[in-house]
Amino acid sequence: MNKPVRKAVIAAAGFGTRFLPQTKAMPKEMLPLVDKPIIQQVVEELCSAGITDIVIVTGYHKRTIEDHFDKANSDLLANLQAGQKQDLLKSVQAIPELANFAYIRQKGPTGNGTPILDAAHYIGDEPFIYTYADDFIEATPTRFSQLIANYNNLGGSIISCIEDNSDAGFKKYGYVGGDYIKDELIDIKHIIEKPGTREKAPSSLASVGGYVFEPAIIEYLQRQAANHDPRNGELTIQEAMQTAIEDGRHIYGLKLNGTFYDTGNPLNYLKTVFDFAIKRPDIGDELKNYLKGKLL
Numbered sequence: 165m166n167k168p169v170r171k172a173v174i175a176a177a178g179f180g181t182r183f184l185p186q187t188k189a190m191p192k193e194m195l196p197l198v199d200k201p202i203i204q205q206v207v208e209e210l211c212s213a214g215i216t217d218i219v220i221v222t223g224y225h226k227r228t229i230e231d232h233f234d235k236a237n238s239d240l241l242a243n244l245q246a247g248q249k250q251d252l253l254k255s256v257q258a259i260p261e262l263a264n265f266a267y268i269r270q271k272g273p274t275g276n277g278t279p280i281l282d283a284a285h286y287i288g289d290e291p292f293i294y295t296y297a298d299d300f301i302e303a304t305p306t307r308f309s310q311l312i313a314n315y316n317n318l319g320g321s322i323i324s325c326i327e328d329n330s331d332a333g334f335k336k337y338g339y340v341g342g343d344y345i346k347d348e349l350i351d352i353k354h355i356i357e358k359p360g361t362r363e364k365a366p367s368s369l370a371s372v373g374g375y376v377f378e379p380a381i382i383e384y385l386q387r388q389a390a391n392h393d394p395r396n397g398e399l400t401i402q403e404a405m406q407t408a409i410e411d412g413r414h415i416y417g418l419k420l421n422g423t424f425y426d427t428g429n430p431l432n433y434l435k436t437v438f439d440f441a442i443k444r445p446d447i448g449d450e451l452k453n454y455l456k457g458k459l460l
Contacts, residue, residue, distance in 0.1 A: 169291045169312050172215045175279040176297035177223040177270035182429045191226045193297040197440045203297045211262050213308035218263045219286045221270050221279035233265050275398030277385045284382045296373040303422025311376045320414030324374035338402050340417045341366025348419040357402045
């Protein structure tokens with residue numbers, strides 16, 4: 165019987181240099197998708213999949229994230245109450261009730277493996293979700309619901325994958341190869357980080373944000389960190405996963421049918437905002453008409 169997946173770790177310590185000077189004082193994870201921060205979109209998806217405890221690994225300039233998921237100040241609540249803005253009042257009061265939140269300042273070598281090591285004492289011996297604060301997938305059922313359902317059926321670790329056969333994808337993502345269990349699920353044998361070209365990749369399945377990990381991944385990262393030389397690159401979960409696979413552990417890649425949003429650069433962020441805005445019943449039609457007028 166697999167232990168339930170109740171905990172999540174969100175990596176949110178990056179500097180957001182591609183958004184400077186905007187991110188000099190405001191974390192990129194707090195950039196709005198119309199009127200909701202990107203990180204709240206990720207948190208709400210986690211909570212809808214049954215996650216109750218969330219550790220956000222931040223940096224020195226990320227206090228705004230902590231403030232956002234804390235209770236609203238009394239002046240704001242009084243203002244909303246006096247203005248009879250009940251919908252807004254309920255929305256801000258609901259944010260700190262989404263989950264139990266904890267915050268850790270990232271320390272250690274650069275790389276996507278470090279936030280897991282920093283949060284290891286919170287994770288303990290439980291399976292957990294690891295994800296990023298600036299990308300997500302819109303899918304039905306949600307990405308995390310699908311990952312958890314497959315973990316409950318199979319055990320092992322389950323990672324999010326999308327089909328990406330583009331030249332840009334092979335330079336940006338890790339790619340996985342292995343044995344297909346069914347059309348959308350692969351028992352991974354090889355993970356190659358940023359292969360560069362299609363010829364060097366084991367398939368067209370790209371690994372993107374969103375992982376259900378067994379706690380054993382922590383041990384592999386600890387071993388890797390003990391021998392890590394920063395001159396040879398970053399401390400990565402991809403290397404830890406490959407070592408775990410070579411030790412006989414199962415890591416599965418789940419191909420998700422949905423829309424992948426990576427808001428980590430200005431162009432993709434703007435595309436994401438427009439997609440979300442256009443779908444909103446209160447502003448979508450007016451925005452589409454405005455954009456048509458600009459483009460004609």
